[in-house]
Amino acid sequence: MEEETHTDAKIRAENGTGSSPRGPGCSLRHFACEQNLLSRPDGSASFLQGDTSVLAGVYGPAEVKVSKEIFNKATLEVILRPKIGLPGVAEKSRERLIRNTCEAVVLGTLHPRTSITVVLQVVSDAGSLLACCLNAACMALVDAGVPMRALFCGVACALDSDGTLVLDPTSKQEKEARAVLTFALDSVERKLLMSSTKGLYSDTEQCLAAAQAASQHVFRFYRESLQRRYSKS
């Protein structure tokens, strides 16, 4: 049964200015998520953050090749495909980051000698791609019913040359920024699962605190969209 949940969440700072679409503070772009949209994968989700959109499909727990099997837990594999061209080194490094995050969260010991495959397809890239991939992967794992100890989310932030922090940057903001940081946070205690940074910056705590505050909104969005999907009304 295909359930479409277009839950929208728009968060603005209390003192957001009127002219620009985002105020000079913590504000995330418009979210939307759709689950169970593909018939073949065990779980699938499409996550939209502003104009960035990623489609994730999960197969698992399923049969694993003998060369890749681990005797006491599930083998997690992440595949990220860009929209244009063949996958390269950047995709491989992102796959690794996402895999490390998922391995920290998925209860692999419940399904030994099986494989859980997460396939991600970039549908459009307008900034914060790694964060959007993490969110889509989490929603797809939930849709597939893979047991996890916590949910996780990705939040990206950019520091521009005068030190202002912008959350969920667009590709233009990412290009002009001095540093771009992406954090993966878990849902139970907002602990840091993964961080990937690029550029010059000195204050990690401030960025991490801002990301933790923003992750609250993302987890609330997850909860609302799942509630809407499973409610009977």
Added chain:
Amino acid sequence: MKETPLSNCERRFLLRAIEEKKRLDGRQTYDYRNIRISFGTDYGCCIVELGKTRVLGQVSCELVSPKLNRATEGILFFNLELSQMAAPAFEPGRQSDLLVKLNRLMERCLRNSKCIDTESLCVVAGEKVWQIRVDLHLLNHDGNIIDAASIAAIVALCHFRRPDVSVQGDEVTLYTPEERDPVPLSIHHMPICVSFAFFQQGTYLLVDPNEREERVMDGLLVIAMNKHREICTIQSSGSEMQ
């Protein structure tokens, strides 16, 4: 991952139903599934849903030097990828036969039929031409990949806009989208593939086979045609047809 094998009773059921002109999803033998086309935010991005089969198409362009024997023509490059999301059996090493067959068919249908005017893609003869690259990703496999992929390719090509270029003597100026509006490609006609699955030497023909029907079919006939009733490509594979 290995593909789940099709049980004998399911195979017999499907074949018997086809002999009685019945299809599992209630369609008639010449009925197509519903097609839904949606566009993305970039130029040249589209998603085509043919029933449950889903294909993502993206067109991009780049300035390159032309091929030596075709110095005044642009280059068209097609790449169809069977994503691992589409079916558990599509692993990187295991799909080569199907992949080559589909890619070759796409090339014949779109490049050899000359639907895109490659002469208009020339910027400086012998030095710089546009290379148009069409990337198609199969996201969900429920049969009839070729039709969905050909629709996605031609729709993405029609939707695409390339940056405007002007040549003055020896100087070539490439305008960004902010300076000058991007220009559409010049498309002569739109070839679309239609697949027929045939059973028992062509006694029974089904249009737009879904995944189960593809597994039990004897052979596949693909015809690419455009609006002006011209045939662009024909390919028949599998057993003989009478």
